[in-house]
Amino acid sequence: MDAATGPSSPAPRRPLWRRALGDRPDETLLTLVFRALVVLTVLVVVWDFQEREPAPASLPNADPAAPAQAPAVPYLPSARPDIAPPGEDRPDRPPDSELRQAMTIDLLADGRLEAKGTITPGTAERFKAELEKRGSYVKAVVLSSPGGSVADALSMGRLIRERKLDTRVEAKALCASSCPLIFAAGVKRTAQPGAAIGVHQVFAAHQPGMARLDGAEGMAQAQRVSAEAQRHLVSMGVDPRVWISAMETPPQEMFYFTAEELRELKLATP
Numbered sequence: 001m002d003a004a005t006g007p008s009s010p011a012p013r014r015p016l017w018r019r020a021l022g023d024r025p026d027e028t029l030l031t032l033v034f035r036a037l038v039v040l041t042v043l044v045v046v047w048d049f050q051e052r053e054p055a056p057a058s059l060p061n062a063d064p065a066a067p068a069q070a071p072a073v074p075y076l077p078s079a080r081p082d083i084a085p086p087g088e089d090r091p092d093r094p095p096d097s098e099l100r101q102a103m104t105i106d107l108l109a110d111g112r113l114e115a116k117g118t119i120t121p122g123t124a125e126r127f128k129a130e131l132e133k134r135g136s137y138v139k140a141v142v143l144s145s146p147g148g149s150v151a152d153a154l155s156m157g158r159l160i161r162e163r164k165l166d167t168r169v170e171a172k173a174l175c176a177s178s179c180p181l182i183f184a185a186g187v188k189r190t191a192q193p194g195a196a197i198g199v200h201q202v203f204a205a206h207q208p209g210m211a212r213l214d215g216a217e218g219m220a221q222a223q224r225v226s227a228e229a230q231r232h233l234v235s236m237g238v239d240p241r242v243w244i245s246a247m248e249t250p251p252q253e254m255f256y257f258t259a260e261e262l263r264e265l266k267l268a269t270p
Helices: 016-021 025-052 096-100 123-137 150-162 179-183 215-235 241-247 259-264
Strands: 104-107 112-116 140-144 166-169 174-176 189-191 196-199
Touching: 104 123, 112 123, 123 150, 140 174, 140 179, 150 179, 150 215, 166 179, 174 179, 179 196, 179 215, 196 241, 215 241
Parallel strands: 112 140, 140 166, 166 189, 174 196
Antiparallel strands: 104 112
């Protein structure tokens, strides 16, 4: 066979990566890089959104030294057989579902700031930010709450006294559990007829993701917080018997004060 007309040798095979990129490798590479950047951007946006999203109301107190608060229950039964919860027969009182929500802080007319709902961890920071934003316009804080985080309630109370604000619980409203710690901080404290103001024991609840406290440790934590709450009330000029009533009342019930007791114990000012 003539060498000039003999069979030609097969063309060399291209590398696998060249075959994967096709006939236009530069264009294919740019497309892949663009898609990767789009995916990365979406992941960063999703992560940033999750970081900024407010914590849900059910999260426990982040402070490991403070006992977690059980979910606040509005309108607990009275611990006093002869005294029913004030205003329980009012059809216009705030519904349970509204009070169970994380506390909202809204500006009303005449320099009143309304704090309504459950005191969740972080409420004190939101409350402080709202006060700073409104400045000297705020004169009084109107409360409607079944309680919640004791640590946040104490912080809110200190802010109210520092700014020399008044506090108020309206006729149809509830201020219970840790809420009276905020109410007690007002320079002038007004409880309208029919307002339900009550206290009960502080206790440590198990925090998910943390080691379960034994009975002695949980009791010690509750006692520390209870002592801090009592010191707070005394520093606000309130009779310490208010917190004695709290310590004597189990968490499943509420010690509701009568109008006369509110004045006698200096929880409400004349």
